Amino acid sequence: MIIATSGHVDHGKTSLVNALTGIDTDRLKEEKQRGLTIDLGFAYSEAESGERLGFVDVPGHTKFISNMLAGVSAIDCALLVVAADDGVMPQTLEHLEILNLLGIDYGLIALTKIDRCDEQQISRTLEQITQVVSRTFLKDAEIYPVSSITNEGMETLQVALELTADDIEHRRGNGQFRLAIDRRFSIKGSGVVVTGSVFSGSISVGDELFLMPQVIPVRIRGLHTQNQEAESAIAGDRCAVNISGQGLELELIHRGNWLTTNPAVAxxxxxxxxxxxxxxxxxxxxxxxxxxxxxxxxxxxxxxxxxxxxxxxxxxxxxxxxxxxxxxxxxxxxxxxxxxx
Known part of the structure; x- marks a missing residue:
């Protein structure tokens, strides 16, 4: 199951993912310096059932809304994050509206930073949240009060995420394979690697695909799904794909390109x-x-x-x-x- 955080800047999304997975998703030097998520971050944890939970940590600042949109396009579950001391803020509302328009079916709500607030403030924020989600896909979602500092409520939230993963019907792997590229980089000894979410279809190591819209034929040299080496991937997976092809250069690949079996023109x-x-x-x-x-x-x-x-x-x-x-x-x-x- 792929889960995306969402919510206002500085409401504790990255700290929450860190508490759940032990992974700091702020990987850029500027993110460390500013204490602010700028681009997409990724983390993974193992559920008791053996299922791998993948987290996409999206930026909350309005300047980086394009990066947020790139992160939530093919998720299974949304985790709306609202800080108890701040309450509902502008990007809380914008992110909630985006998730609703994208037709996300599953979601939970995390009420963060409860260690900073008294019961009266927590109650006020809970009332705010209930009101703003009342006409959205989160209208019946549970709200989980948590603290990334004291770990209060974290175990309950983790169990809720795992139960949600059990409820979600796995997407079928039929149809044309489509992976939306959100990152690309080069690894010494391996070559070009692209990452993204699989929208449909399935692939295996050795398969031939097209980089679109450039219409460049490529071959799959290696695969990782949910941060583990794999021989195949299907719709719903979070993938890193090592590709090769005649004339393929890293500079030719951009966020928003597709890896696909369908060479239809743009x-x-x-x-x-x-x-x-x-x-x-x-x-x-x-x-x-x-x-x-x-x-x-x-x-x-x-x-x-x-x-x-x-x-x-x-x-x-x-x-x-x-x-x-x-x-x-x-x-x-x-x-x-x-x-x-």
Missing amino acids: TARVDIELAISHSETRPFSHWTPVHIHSAANHVTGRVALLETTDTTRIAPGQKGLAQLVFDPPINLCFGDRVIIR
Whole structure:
């Protein structure tokens, strides 16, 4: 099961993952210096059932929302983190809205930093949380009070995550293989490695794939799933894939590219059902310029409303048919969800 943290900056997401796994997910020098998660971090732990739990630690600061979106695109479970002393904050609401729009089905809520608060403050924050999740997929989710300093509540939260993993039906490995690349690097003696989440299908060592949208044929030399060496991977896995190919260079690979068995060309436009957030303050207009987030990809574009006249718009909380026009073209499949900002 792949779990993503979400929530406002400095609400204790990284410390929470560290307490659950023993792994510090802040790997960049700047993150250490600033005490602030900037890019995606990853950690893993072993459940008693033997299942491997993978954690994606996403940044909470609004400046790094693109990185957050890249981290939550193919998760099984969301872990919403709210600090007891701060309560619900702007990025709490934005992250919750994103998770809801992406159609995440499973989630839990961690009330962190309870060691800093008295019972009255904890009760106020619990009431806040209950109110803001009441119209979302987390409306029936349990709230787990925890402290990363004293470890209070950590064992209960760990058990809850493991029980959730038991409840989640494993995704089937049929269909075209698709992995959304969120990191790439080179290892001496091995060559190019890309990491990402598997959206669909399955692969094995030795299989041949395409790097898209560059349409570069590659072969799988090695695999790691959930941070362990493996011979195969299926939908729902978190993967590191060692690839080789004629003319393949690290500089040719970017966050948002795909590893896939499907060499279909990228598209410049796609028709969608567009849902406007309840939190928006004004109607959405025809040909609005937007930032488009699809899996780990982030491009710019425009939205053409398909059911509009010169005077009609899509109001907050409403839906309508629209066409996304991308610059540059990107790879999409039927049923993919995108976030526009």
